Structures are given as structure tokens and as C-alpha cells.
Amino acid sequence: MMATRWFGAPVQRQEDPRLLRGQGSYVDDIDLPEMLHAAVLRSTHARARILNIDTSAASALPGVHLVLTAKDLGEVLEPSPLLVPHHALTQPRTQLPLARDEVRYVGEAVAMVVADSRYIAEDALDLIEVEYEPFPVVHSLEVSSAESAPLVHADVPGNVAAHLVQSVGDPDSIFPSAPHVIHETLLMDRGAAMPMECRGVLARWDAHDGTLTCWISTQGPIPIRNGLAAIFHLPEHKVRVIAPDVGGGFGTKIMMFYAEEVLTPFAAMRLGKPIKWIEDRREHFISANQERSQLHEVEYAFDDAGILLAVRDRFLHDTGAYTPYGIIVPIITACTLPGPYRLKHYYSEFTVLYTNKVPVSPYRGAGRPHAVFVMERIMDRIARELHLDRLEVRSRNFIQPDEFPWDVGLVYQDGGPTKYDSGDYQAGLEKLKALLDYDNFPALQAEARAQGRYLGIGVGCYVEGTGIGPYEGAMVRVESDGRVYVSTGVTTQGQAHYTTFAQIVADQLGVEPKDVLVTTGDSQSFYWGVGTYASRAATVAGSAVHLAALKVREKAKQVAADLFEASPDDIELADGKVFVKDAPHRALTLGQVAISSNPLRYAYGENARKLMSMKLAGSRPGPALPEERGSPGLEASGFYSPPHGSFASGIHGAIIEVDATTGDVTFVKYAAVHDCGRIINPTVVEGQVHGGVAQGIGGAFYERLVYDEEGQLINASFMDYLLPTAAEVPPIAVDHVETPSPLNPLGVKGAGEAGVIPVPALFASAIDDALSPFGVRIREMPLHPCRLYELLTNAQQ
């Protein structure tokens, strides 16, 4: 039986009091004795040969301890590992910790300086002379795909890293006879995650016991531990990687390795002193991974009733200068495109191209906003061509609740099927209509137009693959004070794992969440795991926590049953106590059971003394630790490996107003309906949705990374790359649909990325609607007021 007391409750976050007092511990807050500071020299050219590096003046500067260039790295000068290899990725290239002969993007690490202070280290960077021979630059997908384009990697013909075709049904048989066929070009440009905390690494080498400890602002400390052990030829258990408080990640921190994650420990081992490297915002703009840039050529066929018959999508994906994260992002795009619709005939082909830009790896949404943009543009266009209501067209194409599991027929990013486990898309649509007062909008719009104001309503539907494998694990242990300690390898960047995992455990062990203390992202607290990405922590690690807690519960019942000479089936756990059913006076605290479960020859503390004074069953003959108990203590580990990803879904909508004279847009209303299966903590889920929507609004109207023809990022500051503030983000109404996932014991699906996914799609939809008198059709994202004004002017001519 599963208790439901804490699961589903809006429990306040346990992580907050510390963070609210300024007592968080982010990497840059950690101060070690004798610590030195590092700074990184970065390439000023997007593509150039390095002819010479003169570090003599920098090395001579007082306060400088070490200057590293590629030639100083010895065998550590290896390209970083290729994450998630794929057969279609025929030309993978990953980055060296420091560029050796050639630089391939502005921002690529060229040298590192270690000094007494960051100030001195940066002075020294100015003294390093690098002689470059610049080459022609590949600054866009257009240039990269052009015939006789310059080559980002001399040995990669055509700049093509990967090419993948997937097909479902027989699209070629559909198009010739289809009543309607449309072809369009749709573009999504670059954006970036921009967590408020930049990256950072602190490394300490303890020569006396051969231990390397790294504090890294990362989403994946355990893989990094494994990798660093291999690079530095250390036993894995002698390398400890800790992701302390992390100030946002959004995907850009699930990487291995960023150059500094190797260089900083390398320097620490070389100098025998702790070394800290903290990325500044300018560096973050030009060296932390980015995403989003894709160019789609899509062809689609539909009938007179608005039923989508077939889609052919061919797209180019910009991977930047390297493929550190394989081709996960374009695969997700290809698999996300069908969305909540019954698409029986689908051809998907993508080509991954190198460019002289910052490398690409997943950023919240990870290929999905692009796919949803394409599919939702299709739905809107069908409605427009057939003069149907846009939601009606979606309803007619939705997969129905009784059609699950629905196999899309594609191979997903985890190598498993793209198989929707559950959903009720029409239910979400109905809730959205209510939140937006959809049926009354035409009157509102007409009224506004009569006053010369342009209101528009837009919607975006999505299905999001979440909770993928390979696995996660967790350890749950009751200590003698009765408090419960949980540790897991996933990390936390604000998702409230200290609270939601505590809720899961509290239900099983009959305690309050406040008595459950959670540790995440410390390779010494839990040895196994993968990381926090792909909206998977609650689903995969949460399930592992649940399974571990179940084992501890069973063990507590067994131990108590022996002490009370009762049957384990008659033992219950509640209110911090373990007691005999129907005889609540026969009770022990959970802490006392924990003490009893560990046969010792002494007793410490009040709890243990009380226990000894009780008249309980004496020890049995035989070993103190009976074989059936397995191990001492109320402790167990649990692991969970999903059969395949679970598929969350949602529908968002907004009412916007476009100022036709300036191209500016304001949100009048925003509503989101979200289905992430069973909800562990509604407050947390709503917070995740809110944050995603704000990021989506940024990605739709404010945030575009602008590279010039030399490959220089010309808006590399918060003055020019605009993150939305409280003044731009509207109030967001959130409602939920709960279709439990049958794939995991908790019935949950991921919620972290969802909010961001449909925003570009619905923004385009709303602008089209607002500017329908001018016949504007949005085919690109992100927009900004100038571009919208331009589109409007073009439409009027």
C-alpha cells in the first residue's frame, strides 16, 4: 500500500531557509587555505591557426604561479570524450582542453593562468601574446552548407558531422494524391540557457592520501568523477566530485568536459594547492554551450477536414565547432515533431553541420521548441487554409486517450522507442479554453481592432519525452536519532529535490519531510548515477528513492517484528514510530529500531539507553546479524532503470497585443495546462512551469545570439542579449491534467523543461492572429520588435 500523505502536498521547500539567509554554498563561495585563482585566455578569432604563443611576460608577472598552454598538458591534451555516440554521427569532433594548432570559435580556451588573485591572473592574460593566422569563417548554416564552404575541420568534408533519416509509414504514397500540400521554410536561431550563476571549478589535490576533490557547478558530477579518474590515472574512489549549490543549469551545465574541468584539477595537482576558476559572464557568453539553431524545410499534406496526412521534414542543425554531446538535440527534434497528433506518415531527415561558433549541447527544451514550432505552424496553417478554428484542427488530429500506448514509430534519443505511455490531450485543450476564455476572444479582438489595437490569441501543444534512462540510484538510511538520510547521484539546480525526495521517503517511513535530509550530487555520498537532465530527476531518481525507501520500510518491519515477537505484516510505521498494529503501546521510535538493527556492544545516547531499558525480546542464538537481514542498519539502496522514456504533454496559450507602429509585443494573458503524470508537489511543478515559460518568452522575443560574419558574438552582454524581467513576463495561469505514467512506481513524468517548449510556437500563432488583417505569417524565431516591424512592413507592401 502506498501512503499518500505527503506525496502530492504543497510542502514548503526545505532548501529555502539556508538560501534565503545567504548561506548557500555555490562554488565561488567556498574558500580554502592557500587557494589560488585561475583565468583563461580565449581565442579572439572564430577560425585561425595558432602560429605562436609567448607567455614569458605573463609568467614573469609577480603573483603568477603557472601559465599553461597546450604544450604543457602532456597526455592530458586529449579531446574530451564523445558523449552519446551514434551511428549516424560519422564525423564526431570534440574539443581539446587548450587549443593546440587551430582555434575554431571565438572563446575557445588557449591558455590558463594561475595567480594569487583573479585580478592578477587577468593582468597576466593581457601579457600573453598569441600570433594567429586567421582563416575564412563559417558563421552560419547557410555558409556551412554552401558549396565550396570553408571547412571548420579540415578533414570533415562539407562540414557534415552527421546525417540521419527516419521514416514512418509511406509518406511518398500520400503526397501525390493529397488534397492539400504546402511547403515552407522555418528557422530557429541561436539562444542560450544563461543560468544566473556562471560555471565554476574548485580543485584540491591532497598529495598525502592521493585524493582529488573538485567542486564543480555541474549537472553531472558522477560522470565527471569517472572521467577525471581516467584522465589522471587515479582510482575512481580517490576522486570526489561535488556539485554544491548550483545557481541554475538548464542543460548548459550537463557537459563533460568543459576545458576548465580538466585544466583546474591539472593545475591543482601540478602546484599542490587548491585552485579556483570562476567563469565571468563575458566568458559564459562565448564558452558555455548554446543551442537552438535549425533550418527546416517542411512539406505537409492534409485533407479537406483538416486531418494531417503526412509530413516530410528536412532540416539543418548547427552544432557549432564540436559535437560534445553527439546528436542528441536533432534526434529529439525529429522525434518531438509529431507531437500529440495521429501522424501516420512521416519522413524526417537531418544534417548536422559544423560552424565556427560555440559548441551546441542541450539547453532546456533541447530540440523540442524547434519541433513544436514546426508542427504547430503546420496546424495553424491548416486552419487558415480551410477557415477552421485552430483548436478544432488540433482536436481533430489528437491521439485519443484510449489509443495509448501510442508508438510514434521512431527511435528516441535513448535508443528506445518513441512510445507515448499515457495522455489526454483533449482534456488539456478544454482546460486551456477555460483559462483563456477562448470562446469570447473573437469579440474582444473585434472590439480592440475597432480601436486600432491588434490583439491575437495563440496556442501551442507539445508532447515531451522525459524520464529517460539509463538509470539512477539512491541510498536511504535511518540514523540513530531517527532522522532519515537520502543521497542520490543526480544534482539539484533549484528543482527542490531536497523537498520532493523527502516527501517520497516520508510516506514510506512514516516520518515528516523535515526529518528527511537529502544530499544530491556528491560522488562520495552516492557512488552511482548519471545526472540531472532531460526532465528525469523526479522520474528516475525519484523512483530509485522510492524503491530504496520501500526496502528500508520492510527492514524496519522485520527488525521490529523480531523485537516485539510479532509478524512483520502486523508492524506499521507512522508519526516517527514503528508499532504493532492494533497495539500502538507496543511501539518504538524509528531511531530505536535503527539502533536495534545494528548489533553493537555499547550504546550511545538517550535513544539507545531508553531502548536498553525496555523489555524487548532478547537476542536470538546464532550470529548477531542474522543472515536474512543482510546488512546492519536501516539502510538500503535502490536503483531504477525505466523501460523507456515517459511522455509528458501540455498545451499553452496566450493573448498578446502587437503595437503595429513599433513592432513591440505585450502579453495580455498567459495560460499553461500541463500533464506530468502524478504530481509530487504542485507548488514545485507550477514553479517549474512558470520559469520555463519565462525562458520561452525570452527565446521567442528577446534572446537571439547575434554572430557577425567574422564569427564574433556581437551581443555578448546582458546589456545586449536581453533576458526577460518581471516587467516583460506576464502573470501565468497554470492548470494540470494528471495521466499517471504506467512506466514507473510513482506514476510520474518529468516537468523541468516543459514550460519553455511551446512558447515560440504559440507566440508565432498569436502574432499571426493579431496581424491577420495584414496577412503576416511568422516563419522564424526568435523575433524582436525591429524584425516584427520589418515583417509587418513587408506584408503591407
Next chain:
Amino acid sequence: MLERDDDFSQCVEECEIAVIVNGHRYERTVPVRLLLSDFLRHDLQLTGTHVGCEHGVCGCCTVLFNGEAVRSCLMLAVQADGMAVTTIEGMAGTNSELHPIQQAFQEKHGLQCGFCTPGIIMSVHAMLHEHPDPTEKEIRHELSGNICRCTGYQNIVEAVKLAAERLREQHMEVE
């Protein structure tokens, strides 16, 4: 043009300063180019003040400077000589209760990763001192100097409303 060495030798490189931070007086000798944010974080170990952009946009490093909200990344430590600075650590003691603003952020889920939070709390403190009864529009306008990448601001706005209400009640009780 001066040679580089001459250029530096003409300059004063260090200064003695005395700053009142959270009610304590600190006397330190600091390089003149040291940022106030770095002084607070590294010299005084008050690491609750965070640095998110170092160019005065994100607001993570906001502190109160003689009662006004300022970006400590845009000031030098020497400019704080003789001045009073309040940081997030001055809002509630380790064992004392949270400040009503902090409490409201806890109750309304006004933070996720927590990195921008200290700066936002300091800005809100200054805002509510100036405008004890702000409208939602005013709150959003005043918050626009602080970037949060996690919350979408919804629950921050709600927290500010709650904090304003409680502070007004407290104020009335005092009177």
C-alpha cells in the same frame, strides 16, 4: 606616452578603508581596484552577495548602501569607506527568525536555485521602504532591475505582495 611600469608606479595601489557592514565595523587595506562585491565576498567572507554578470545588469550583487539598493559589482571597495552597507547576512541572524521578506519568499516559493535571491531580497527591502503599498505593476517595474532565470517571477511578485502586507501590519502595530 608613459611606459607601462611608469604608468602603474604613479598610482596609489592600496588604501585603508573602514566600512560598517551589517552593523560591524571592518578596517581593511584593499587594492584600489577591488570591487565592493569582491571585498564583501572574499575579504569579509560574506558570500551571500552573489555576482552574476559583473556589469550591473543582473542585480544578483545588490546590497544596501546607506539604505539604498546598489550594485556592488559596479562600485569599488574604496568608495564604501566610511559608509554603511547591509548585505543579505544582515537581514536575519543565524538563529533568529527570517525577515518578513525572506519569510514571504519561503511561503510563496519565490526562489528556486537561490542564486539571484539575496539580490532580489535586498532590492525588495529598498522598494518596500520607499513604497510600502505597491501595486502589482509597480512591483514588476521595481523588480525589473533583478534577473531571475528560474521562477518566471510569478511567485516573487506574490512574495513581495505578502511581504508588503505583513510589513505594513508590523508598522501599524509599532505605531
